[in-house]
Structure formats: structure tokens, C-alpha cells
Amino acid sequence: MSLVSLDTLAIARKLQAAGFSDVQAEAMTGVLRDAHEADLSTLVTKVDLKAELGLLKSELGTDTALVRSDLNAESALLRSELKSEISLVRSDLRTEIADTRYEILKWVLSAIGFQTIVVVGAIVALTKSPH
Numbered sequence: 001m002s003l004v005s006l007d008t009l010a011i012a013r014k015l016q017a018a019g020f021s022d023v024q025a026e027a028m029t030g031v032l033r034d035a036h037e038a039d040l041s042t043l044v045t046k047v048d049l050k051a052e053l054g055l056l057k058s059e060l061g062t063d064t065a066l067v068r069s070d071l072n073a074e075s076a077l078l079r080s081e082l083k084s085e086i087s088l089v090r091s092d093l094r095t096e097i098a099d100t101r102y103e104i105l106k107w108v109l110s111a112i113g114f115q116t117i118v119v120v121g122a123i124v125a126l127t128k129s130p131h
Contacts (some may be wrong), residue, residue, distance in 0.1 A: 006029075006032065006037075008029045008032070008033055011025075011028075011029045011032060012025040012026060012028075012029045012049055013025075015028055015029070081090045
């Protein structure tokens, strides 16, 4: 409630002098009295808005730091998982390369052995053949 009083009678008389009817003057005076007596403590001020903005900025900073921390943790986990996957792929490739070397060596030695048998057979055949 306001500490300054409002002279509603004087307001009503001024309104009537300006051409308002008694009912209109009383209604207008009632509205002015209600507005004058209104509780302004519930209205938001610039100070209130600045305080709320400060809180929101603080919360946003905290949330941003938390998200950044979560992203760093996720990133580290993904790096670790990728390193493990790369190690497994390398191991599989080394195994396949070793198996392929073995197969190639086996094929080459078989071919050399077959050629040796053919050459030895040809030599034997040539030595037994009449001249």
C-alpha cells in the first residue's frame, strides 16, 4: 500500500467538471484508487532481471563445463576403443600375412620339387637312351 494518500473526492469533482457523469466519475476514481494502492512489490525490476540473468549465466557456465567434461571423457573412451580395434586388425593382418607366406613358400617348394623330379627324370632318361 502506498504511503501517499489519494484525494478521490477532488478527482471525482474534476472529472464531473470535465463532463463526466457521477457514475463515470466514481468508476474512474475507483480505478485510480485501485491502481494507486496496488502492491508493486510483485513487479519485476531491472535489478531482478539482472540478478536472474547472472544466475542463468552461472548455470550455463556450470552446464557447459559439465558437457565439456563429458565430451572429453567420451573422446578418451573412443580413442581407447579405436586403439584396441586397430591393434586387433594389425594382429589379424600379421596372421594373414604369415599364413600367406607359408602358402606361397609351400607352393614354391612344391614347384621346385616337381621341377627337380622332371629334370632328374629327363637326365635319367637321356642317360639310358641309346646314342
